[in-house]
Amino acid sequence: MAEKEILLWDERGRGFPALVRYGPHLFLSGSDGYRDPATEELDFSLIYKPIEQCHNAFSRIRRRLERAGMTGDCVMRVLHFTSGQEWSLKRMAVWPDYFGEVGHSEAVAWGAQAKMADFNAITAMAIGLTRGVPRHVVVPQPRRGQSARLVRAGDFLYAFGVGGYTNPFTGEEVPIDAPDAFRRQHFNNFETLRSFMDEVPAPLSDFVRLDAGFRRNVEDARAFRACTKELFGGRIPFAHFALPLGELANRLIQLGGIAVAPGVDKEVYWSPDDPDIAETVRAGELVFLSSLPGNRDPESGEVMRELCADKRGQARQALRCLAAALTRAGTDMDRMLSLEVYLRDIYFEDEFIEVAKDVFGSDCPAIGVAGAELEEGIEVQLVGVAGVS
Numbered sequence: 001m002a003e004k005e006i007l008l009w010d011e012r013g014r015g016f017p018a019l020v021r022y023g024p025h026l027f028l029s030g031s032d033g034y035r036d037p038a039t040e041e042l043d044f045s046l047i048y049k050p051i052e053q054c055h056n057a058f059s060r061i062r063r064r065l066e067r068a069g070m071t072g073d074c075v076m077r078v079l080h081f082t083s084g085q086e087w088s089l090k091r092m093a094v095w096p097d098y099f100g101e102v103g104h105s106e107a108v109a110w111g112a113q114a115k116m117a118d119f120n121a122i123t124a125m126a127i128g129l130t131r132g133v134p135r136h137v138v139v140p141q142p143r144r145g146q147s148a149r150l151v152r153a154g155d156f157l158y159a160f161g162v163g164g165y166t167n168p169f170t171g172e173e174v175p176i177d178a179p180d181a182f183r184r185q186h187f188n189n190f191e192t193l194r195s196f197m198d199e200v201p202a203p204l205s206d207f208v209r210l211d212a213g214f215r216r217n218v219e220d221a222r223a224f225r226a227c228t229k230e231l232f233g234g235r236i237p238f239a240h241f242a243l244p245l246g247e248l249a250n251r252l253i254q255l256g257g258i259a260v261a262p263g264v265d266k267e268v269y270w271s272p273d274d275p276d277i278a279e280t281v282r283a284g285e286l287v288f289l290s291s292l293p294g295n296r297d298p299e300s301g302e303v304m305r306e307l308c309a310d311k312r313g314q315a316r317q318a319l320r321c322l323a324a325a326l327t328r329a330g331t332d333m334d335r336m337l338s339l340e341v342y343l344r345d346i347y348f349e350d351e352f353i354e355v356a357k358d359v360f361g362s363d364c365p366a367i368g369v370a371g372a373e374l375e376e377g378i379e380v381q382l383v384g385v386a387g388v389s
Contacts, residue, residue: 002285004335004363004387007068011060012040014350015357016364019064020337022387023285024154026074026128027338028064030368033057033122042118050083050121054091057124058098065128073103074128076151077158077258079211079340080111081370083121085249091122093145106135109147110161110256112213113246115346115371125340125368127385129153139196150196155264155284159196161211161256163249164188168195175250182220182252186227189255202262204231207238208281209288210257213245218375220244224253225277235276237268241291241383243342244373260284269329273301280329287329287386291342294318294380298325303377311348314380315355322382331389336365340383346371352380 002023010018010029020027033053036043037060046053062072080091088111095104116123129135138157139149149160164185166173174184194204214220221242228236238257245254260266260283271279271290281288294314295307298321307313323333341352349369357364365384374381 002387004337008064014353016353016367018366019068020366021068022337024130024133025286025337026065026070026130027366027385028061028126028128029366030123030125030370031057031060032120033124034118034120037063044119046121047119050087051090051094053121054094055097057122058094061124061126062098070130071100071103072098073100073106074131075099075103075107075126076129076153077108077110077127079125079368080109081114081116081123081125081245082111083113083116085111085113085246089146092147095147096145105141105144105148106137106151106153107147108149108151108158108160108256110211110254112254115373117346117349117371123368123370127338138199150199152200152261155261156208157197157200157202157206157259157261159193159256159259161254162189162192163251164192164253164255165250168192176215176252182223183227185252186224187231189253190231193255197259200262202259205237206259206266207257208260208266208283209239210255212240212242213254214243215246215252216244218244218373220252221375229276235278237278239278239281239288239290241340241342241381243291243381258288271301272299272328279325282329282388285388286337287326287331287335287388289322289325289382289384289386292318292321292325292382293375293378294321294382295377296321298323305377308377309379311345311379312351312355314378315352316359318380318382319356319359322384326386329386331386333360334363335387335389336360336363336384337387338385339365339367341367341369342372342374342381342383343369344372344374344379348379
């Protein structure tokens with residue numbers, strides 16, 4: 001069994017790791033574009049300069065790996081939370097500068113527009129693998145400066161974030177204003193992922209985590225869960241988050257994630273309040289957690305109305321839900337490796353981190369924070385990865 005190692009602490013002295021290692025797995029905290037990586041001060045010359053901010057965010061990721069004796073081509077998957085999606089291809093075009101000419105072609109991306117602090121244009125969260133783990137590109141990048149579509153490395157398959165505008169098998173296009181557009185694009189999303197997985201071959205049920213960002217309001221999160229249950233026999237057999245994350249060009253959904261490689265066992269732990277939805281999934285040496293809201297009881301799942309609009313209270317409650325979910329999966333908070341934090345109010349970030357440090361103590365995971373329009377009554381929502389116990 002691997003041991004959790006903190007290789008590097010947050011550059012701004014906030015008391016949580018910038019880089020965590022667990023066996024061959026690497027987890028990096030969020031990297032903001034509007035701070036100078038050399039000084040960590042706000043760089044006001046970067047206002048309205050998103051691509052320059054991408055250089056900052058990605059160079060910090062590479063710098064962290066280099067300080068730990070590794071290289072930028074260890075990166076396997078990057079989540080991009082941005083102020084806009086119209087420059088997404090330009091964002092990807094700078095990847096070779098930081099993740100390597102070969103390395104960037106062996107990594108995958110997922111991205112969505114989010115609520116950003118001040119003039120920050122990008123927050124990038126990354127996971128990686130040490131270079132001793134062989135990589136096999138199953139579905140390659142379309143061209144240089146774009147990510148691969150599906151990569152096999154170690155125990156997992158890493159899938160690019162796909163839209164649902166076009167069905168890959170029939171060529172049918174579904175505009176965002178078409179009749180029943182959400183359900184039809186949702187189907188196309190999974191058909192695109194299926195087209196990738198067929199190359200392995202592996203079924204869609206081998207996914208252990210799927211990330212879904214939406215263009216529209218919180219009702220889409222409910223629609224996503226309903227449509228996904230229809231596709232998977234009435235259940236959602238993988239950890240997931242489903243968040244409204246702003247403009248996605250001609251897409252209503254952006255969907256990407258991680259699946260087990262053939263021959264790797266997957267064990268699902270179902271949610272106690274909704275036994276048709278995976279709360280956690282254990283695969284290899286990792287435990288993947290579905291999104292955990294800060295306004296619910298960790299055992300019954302009942303909404304705690306007294307926490308309405310109480311950001312600090314919901315921060316603590318979400319962490320209680322996290323601890324309970326880890327216990328049900330046979331692990332604990334000390335094994336938490338990476339924590340993604342979604343906030344209705346992005347300016348609550350520093351306060352959340354103080355609460356998290358109080359709960360985790362010296363065993364904090366890597367932390368990344370993004371702003372999102374959460375479902376009604378939710379101020380804080382958590383997603384993460386832990387090690388097995």
